[in-house]
Amino acid sequence: MTELKQNGFVCEYEMGVFMRMYFMRDEEAKVFTDFSKRDGKAFCECRIDFKGMVYKGTAEISDIYGDYLSEKVCRNTVIMSFCNAAENIRRVPRPWGVMSGIRPTKNIRTLTERGYSEEEIYSVLENVYGVSPEKCSLAFETYKNEREILKRHDKKSVGIYIGIPFCPTRCSYCSFISAPMRVSKRYIPDYIRLLCKEIEKTGGIMKRLGVYPESIYIGGGTPTSLSANELEEIFDALEKCFDMSRRAEYTLEAGRPDTITMDKLECAKRYKIDRISINPQTMHGETLERIGRKHKPEEIGESFEMARAAGFKIINMDLIAGLPGESFDMFRESLDRVCGFGSENITVHTMYIKRASEMAKKDNDLINAGHINRMLVYTQERMKELGYAPYYMYRQKNTAGNLENVGYAKKGTESVYNIKIMEEVQSIIALGGGGSSKLICGDRLERVFNFKDASEYIRRFDEIIERKEKSYNILKEFFKEGAAL
Numbered sequence: 001m002t003e004l005k006q007n008g009f010v011c012e013y014e015m016g017v018f019m020r021m022y023f024m025r026d027e028e029a030k031v032f033t034d035f036s037k038r039d040g041k042a043f044c045e046c047r048i049d050f051k052g053m054v055y056k057g058t059a060e061i062s063d064i065y066g067d068y069l070s071e072k073v074c075r076n077t078v079i080m081s082f083c084n085a086a087e088n089i090r091r092v093p094r095p096w097g098v099m100s101g102i103r104p105t106k107n108i109r110t111l112t113e114r115g116y117s118e119e120e121i122y123s124v125l126e127n128v129y130g131v132s133p134e135k136c137s138l139a140f141e142t143y144k145n146e147r148e149i150l151k152r153h154d155k156k157s158v159g160i161y162i163g164i165p166f167c168p169t170r171c172s173y174c175s176f177i178s179a180p181m182r183v184s185k186r187y188i189p190d191y192i193r194l195l196c197k198e199i200e201k202t203g204g205i206m207k208r209l210g211v212y213p214e215s216i217y218i219g220g221g222t223p224t225s226l227s228a229n230e231l232e233e234i235f236d237a238l239e240k241c242f243d244m245s246r247r248a249e250y251t252l253e254a255g256r257p258d259t260i261t262m263d264k265l266e267c268a269k270r271y272k273i274d275r276i277s278i279n280p281q282t283m284h285g286e287t288l289e290r291i292g293r294k295h296k297p298e299e300i301g302e303s304f305e306m307a308r309a310a311g312f313k314i315i316n317m318d319l320i321a322g323l324p325g326e327s328f329d330m331f332r333e334s335l336d337r338v339c340g341f342g343s344e345n346i347t348v349h350t351m352y353i354k355r356a357s358e359m360a361k362k363d364n365d366l367i368n369a370g371h372i373n374r375m376l377v378y379t380q381e382r383m384k385e386l387g388y389a390p391y392y393m394y395r396q397k398n399t400a401g402n403l404e405n406v407g408y409a410k411k412g413t414e415s416v417y418n419i420k421i422m423e424e425v426q427s428i429i430a431l432g433g434g435g436s437s438k439l440i441c442g443d444r445l446e447r448v449f450n451f452k453d454a455s456e457y458i459r460r461f462d463e464i465i466e467r468k469e470k471s472y473n474i475l476k477e478f479f480k481e482g483a484a485l
């Protein structure tokens with residue numbers, strides 16, 4: 001339990017993010033920061049009382065980057081002084097410096113739109129945030145790639161997310177409310193029936209507003225936990241209720257290889273789904289067993305071949321860096337084997353420990369961020385060698401070292417949905433369990449939540465429909481304002 005007292009400048013939330021990087025949840029530490037500003041510079045001293053010892057650190061940042069960044073200069077000076085003091089207790093690599101936001105590329109875009117030059121932005125990232133040169137380059141490269149896609153944005157388009165909250169088994173690191181099939185199977189018929197109703201309702205709303213889906217993403221959970229017939233009912237409802245004529249991308253997440261069969265793939269192809277995600281996470285059998293997945297590494301290759309045989313030209317594969325018990329060499333081997341399949345997209349996530357997950361309950365060690373960062377740097381280099389470019393990225397709270405998740409793609413195969421949801425430039429309308437709609441109009445963002453769990457979704461479906469009406473009213477108002485959806 002850490003205690004925080006701040007003088008001169010208060011930033012409790014951001015300090016909390018960084019204190020969690022240095023201290024385990026059962027450790028007691030007292031942190032005190034004393035901030036001042038003089039001669040155009042922000043200055044802060046930090047003192048940490050920990051296990052009977054006192055640790056001190058200071059930081060200073062010049063406030064020369066204009067009014068927009070002035071407050072960030074103050075906040076980051078405070079956080080840096082804390083990190084400098086905490087480094088005396090334990091070393092935690094911070095390649096992202098004191099950046100606490102989850103969207104580094106959005107920062108770059110905002111600064112660009114405010115007239116900062118590329119050189120100035122590099123200087124801000126390095127001096128105000130303390131970002132390492134490697135991460136600056138990664139963020140810039142990603143920003144430049146996604147910018148090309150964002151240029152083609154149509155204000156009348158939205159992204160659609162369909163949530164299928166069922167999985168064959170539950171992975172140990174997951175706290176998503178996705179009950180294993182043996183428990184949740186009985187909900188499937190009602191779930192699909194109501195989801196189709198929600199699709200019909202949403203399709204009607206979209207037609208009234210004159211908007212169309214630019215992308216549809218069927219995620220979860222593991223959508224391919226459903227049978228081919230069950231999937232077909234959903235695809236069919238989407239086909240009938242939405243204007244599909246201008247759809248640029250249609251993705252099916254087939255996360256777990258043991259759920260992929262030829263009849264499901266062929267069914268998806270019949271409905272013109274053009275992008276599929278097969279997520280090995282690791283190519284090591286012992287890790288798969290440890291994290292509660294029931295498939296074998298060989299099944300990953302078999303599923304990939306099956307998807308190719310069914311005609312899928314864009315296949316994404318997800319890996320996780322920092323899975324429990326995995327060394328750098330094990331990760332490298334997984335990445336190299338996945339590269340060998342020749343998928344068009346490869347997404348590498350940093351191990352994400354959610355508080356409610358099984359692993360968080362068991363594992364009290366601070367994850368070695370340096371070890372994971374080495375995996376990410378290797379990925380960055382390997383992807384470049386093989387002709388993949390980073391095209392979207394985000395960081396998640398509570399990931400080891402606040403490191404990043406990056407989607408890499410071969411040119412022309414980038415996912416529009418992934419970029420737009422991360423950059424928050426397009427409204428995403430979520431249907432089904434586990435999704436939340438993000439309705440966007442310029443700088444305004446409204447969230448409308450659906451229930452996460454299948455049984456609650458069924459039980460409280462009337463509320464879902466009421467919330468859809470609420471979404472409709474928000475969108476209608478956004479349209480009146482004439483800004484982007």
Ligand code: SF4
Nearest residue numbers: 167170171174176221
């Ligand atoms: S496949 Fe994904 S959603 Fe399902 S249990 Fe594993 S991590 Fe959670």
